[in-house]
Amino acid sequence: MSGEAIGARRARARTAVLQMLIVLLIVGTPLAMTRFYEFDSPLWRALMGHRRVDPETLHLQGEFVENNLGTAREADGSYTLRMIAQQYMFVPHCVRIPAGVPVHLRLTSADGAHALTIVGLDFLLKAAPTSVTQATLRIAHAGVFPMPCAEFCGPGHLAMNARLEVVPAERFQNLQPTDRVNCAVP
Numbered sequence: 001m002s003g004e005a006i007g008a009r010r011a012r013a014r015t016a017v018l019q020m021l022i023v024l025l026i027v028g029t030p031l032a033m034t035r036f037y038e039f040d041s042p043l044w045r046a047l048m049g050h051r052r053v054d055p056e057t058l059h060l061q062g063e064f065v066e067n068n069l070g071t072a073r074e075a076d077g078s079y080t081l082r083m084i085a086q087q088y089m090f091v092p093h094c095v096r097i098p099a100g101v102p103v104h105l106r107l108t109s110a111d112g113a114h115a116l117t118i119v120g121l122d123f124l125l126k127a128a129p130t131s132v133t134q135a136t137l138r139i140a141h142a143g144v145f146p147m148p149c150a151e152f153c154g155p156g157h158l159a160m161n162a163r164l165e166v167v168p169a170e171r172f173q174n175l176q177p178t179d180r181v182n183c184a185v186p
């Protein structure tokens with residue numbers, strides 16, 4: 001094979017690789033965006049359907065109905081804390097968990113993007129409509145922590161602040177399977 005033919009073959013191979021990268025970029029970028037933002041892709045919805053929550057019906061059905069929010073004790077003895085982020089508050093706006101025990105925090109948004117942080121701890125959990133984000137909290141000592149929103153979400157953003165009360169595990173309520181606990185005053 002002549003040097004010219006080999007050169008042409010290499011050029012074709014380079015073009016093919018380049019084309020593949022461009023296609024990956026075009027397909028991959030929107031898909032990656034949907035992971036964190038509100039971009040609504042039918043493909044992502046189909047793939048992640050089992051984890052999707054509809055912000056319109058959040059309060060009416062599914063795990064984020066009002067009387068299921070707050071801290072719950074699961075059958076295996078672990079705890080789950082469910083919260084909703086919305087302009088400009090977290091619901092419930094005061095939550096209580098036991099100290100030194102893993103608590104699975106599950107969060108969704110009723111409107112735009114928000115981010116829940118805990119002052120004094122290296123913790124940030126994003127909230128986006130249609131998806132549920134989850135992180136495990138284990139706070140060793142009792143205390144009260146402000147939980148401000150760390151994602152600018154509009155004019156009321158600075159007032160968006162929840163309160164976390166961590167109580168010694170032995171003082172935490174003995175929760176029945178249907179009990180939910182929070183410290184929000186109506």
Ligand SMILES: [Cu+2]
Nearest residue numbers: 149151153157
């Ligand atoms: Cu905010």
